[in-house]
Amino acid sequence: MSDLRALLAYASPHRAVLALSALLMLFESVAALLVPWAGGLLTAAMLRPGESAPASVGAVLWGMLGLFALQALLKFGNTYLLGGAADKIVSDLKVRLYDHLQALPLSYYHERRLGDTLSLLTNDVYVLSGYISGTALALVPLLFTAGGAVILMFRIRPTLALLAVILIPLFYLLAKIFGRRMRPLAAQVQEEYATAIAIAQENLGMLPAIKTFTREQQESRRYREQIDRIFRLNAKQRGIYAALKPLAQLIATVGIVLVLALASTDLTDGRLAPAQLVSFLLYAALLTRPIAGLADVYGQTQMARGAFARLRQAMEEPPEPAGHVGIALPAVQGEIEFRAVSFGYGGRPLALQGVDLHVAAGETVAIVGPNGAGKSTLGHLLMRLHEPGSGQILIDDIDTATVSLASLRRQIGIVPQHVLLFNATVRDNIAYGRPEPGQADIEAAAVAARADDFIARLPQGYDTLIGDRGVRLSGGQQQRLALARALLKDPPILILDEATAMFDPQGEAEFLQACHSALKRRTVLLITHRPASLAAADRIVRMGEGRIVEG
Numbered sequence: 365m366s367d368l369r370a371l372l373a374y375a376s377p378h379r380a381v382l383a384l385s386a387l388l389m390l391f392e393s394v395a396a397l398l399v400p401w402a403g404g405l406l407t408a409a410m411l412r413p414g415e416s417a418p419a420s421v422g423a424v425l426w427g428m429l430g431l432f433a434l435q436a437l438l439k440f441g442n443t444y445l446l447g448g449a450a451d452k453i454v455s456d457l458k459v460r461l462y463d464h465l466q467a468l469p470l471s472y473y474h475e476r477r478l479g480d481t482l483s484l485l486t487n488d489v490y491v492l493s494g495y496i497s498g499t500a501l502a503l504v505p506l507l508f509t510a511g512g513a514v515i516l517m518f519r520i521r522p523t524l525a526l527l528a529v530i531l532i533p534l535f536y537l538l539a540k541i542f543g544r545r546m547r548p549l550a551a552q553v554q555e556e557y558a559t560a561i562a563i564a565q566e567n568l569g570m571l572p573a574i575k576t577f578t579r580e581q582q583e584s585r586r587y588r589e590q591i592d593r594i595f596r597l598n599a600k601q602r603g604i605y606a607a608l609k610p611l612a613q614l615i616a617t618v619g620i621v622l623v624l625a626l627a628s629t630d631l632t633d634g635r636l637a638p639a640q641l642v643s644f645l646l647y648a649a650l651l652t653r654p655i656a657g658l659a660d661v662y663g664q665t666q667m668a669r670g671a672f673a674r675l676r677q678a679m680e681e682p683p684e685p686a687g688h689v690g691i692a693l694p695a696v697q698g699e700i701e702f703r704a705v706s707f708g709y710g711g712r713p714l715a716l717q718g719v720d721l722h723v724a725a726g727e728t729v730a731i732v733g734p735n736g737a738g739k740s741t742l743g744h745l746l747m748r749l750h751e752p753g754s755g756q757i758l759i760d761d762i763d764t765a766t767v768s769l770a771s772l773r774r775q776i777g778i779v780p781q782h783v784l785l786f787n788a789t790v791r792d793n794i795a796y797g798r799p800e801p802g803q804a805d806i807e808a809a810a811v812a813a814r815a816d817d818f819i820a821r822l823p824q825g826y827d828t829l830i831g832d833r834g835v836r837l838s839g840g841q842q843q844r845l846a847l848a849r850a851l852l853k854d855p856p857i858l859i860l861d862e863a864t865a866m867f868d869p870q871g872e873a874e875f876l877q878a879c880h881s882a883l884k885r886r887t888v889l890l891i892t893h894r895p896a897s898l899a900a901a902d903r904i905v906r907m908g909e910g911r912i913v914e915g
């Protein structure tokens with residue numbers, strides 16, 4: 365039930381249209397409930413033509429036609445309104461989910477498969493939207509109608525109506541028994557779907573590795589096995605549905621036969637008029653429709669509950685503090701101080717252990733050390749992509765833990781070890797870190813990063829699309845674009861994480877020469893192994909096993 369309340373909270377901005385729909389549904393149900401009553405009138409008119417009938421056959425038939433037309437009209441209005449409201453609710457939900465996922469810290473993604481998150485955004489949202497627009501909202505008029513039908517049946521003949529009511533707990537029991545099997549199955553199906561998406565997503569991103577290691581057959585088999593697993597689970601689910609639906613229908617029809625049996629004695633005893641019997645049976649028929657649909661509704665409810673539970677779980681993950689939390693870091697000179705900073709990635713041994721490091725404003729410090737020494741981690745903590753376990757990191761004597769993330773990150777440029785480019789033009793990739801830069805600025809950054817030569821040789825120059833993650837460029841070219849992007853951002857603090865690793869020695873020397881003035885003006889952390897870069901640094905700091913061992 366708390367799930368339902370949370371779902372309703374998402375729908376609350378659409379209260380007005382939902383309330384209007386509920387009203388239309390009520391009218392729709394009233395119209396449906398009038399039909400059996402009209403059926404009774406018609407019977408009476410046919411059996412007792414002339415004066416004693418409450419209405420003529422013609423009048424009742426015209427009335428019924430009007431009723432059906434009204435029903436159609438209400439149904440149209442309702443479907444249209446509700447469809448719109450459901451669409452809006454789901455659209456809002458998608459955007460809120462995306463914004464939340466985007467705000468989560470990187471550690472969230474390091475701990476799970478991207479496929480799980482993708483399946484949340486696609487499959488789970490799809491299940492929920494189908495449920496909201498298809499099942500949950502359609503249920504309301506059915507329940508109105510069923511409730512109304514029971515009440516009116518009681519008014520006609522309480523003893524017969526009691527029979528119908530007695531059957532209701534039986535259906536409930538049936539749903540409970542089947543539900544116990546259906547719920548874990550539904551959860552498992554969603555889980556396996558997520559795995560299938562994860563496999564496809566990862567493999568398509570890894571195609572070069574799959575092809576060069578000729579692993580096509582194994583990967584194809586792995587995917588097929590996953591799809592087969594889903595197929596088998598679906599077959600199980602189908603079996604349960606296939607049994608539940610006819611069973612519910614059987615019970616309902618047995619009920620009707622019982623009613624008929626009792627009614628026939630009532631009829632011969634004169635306790636029930638034929639017209640009343642017709643009305644009664646028509647009400648009973650109205651009642652069987654929602655009951656037969658019960659199985660579907662129940663199964664879909666279980667699936668939607670699973671999807672919603674996963675959605676809530678993600679929505680309840682704490683995001684990074686929002687942009688407005690903390691003071692805005694004023695424009696800095698670029699003095700950096702790590703004070704006794706320790707940090708370990710979730711559950712791993714410490715990647716940094718009591719690191720003390722002071723970098724003066726405008727200084728270029730080379731950071732060297734073996735793989736895994738914690739060099740990249742230093743940069744990530746400075747940008748607060750992760751929070752230190754203990755210790756403090758200060759910029760211009762201001763504790764970075766107290767400032768807003770946006771104001772901090774705006775003043776630090778990073779060229780990461782693994783360059784990340786968008787499938788967009790060269791221009792858009794360079795311009796990414798700065799709003800609305802001019803072409804002259806973009807070109808100046810490209811020149812500084814030694815990227816202008818190769819860009820000029822690209823088929824459309826700055827307008828060339830570079831493909832997913834920049835696949836249409838060489839590794840060194842990708843790195844130069846990332847460098848140009850960081851330089852264009854023009855931050856007082858720059859982190860170059862093995863950013864010259866792809867350069868040939870000549871290119872590296874040229875780059876350092878070209879950037880000399882650009883680098884001189886800022887504080888630079890130069891994570892590197894290259895002699896030319898080391899020579900360009902004011903000071904060398906050596907790291908080993910999460911500690912500063914020299915410098």
Ligand SMILES: Nc1ncnc2c1ncn2[C@@H]1O[C@H](COP(=O)(O)OP(=O)(O)O)[C@@H](O)[C@H]1O
Nearest residue numbers: 474709712715734735736737738739740741742
């Ligand atoms: N996201 C992560 N999750 C867990 N461990 C990590 C993660 N990133 C890095 N590590 C570990 O932290 C240590 C330091 O990594 P890193 O700072 O990248 O080293 P490097 O000096 O080579 O740049 C390594 O032992 C590495 O395995």
Ligand SMILES: [Mg+2]
Nearest residue numbers: 739740741781
């Ligand atoms: Mg590294």
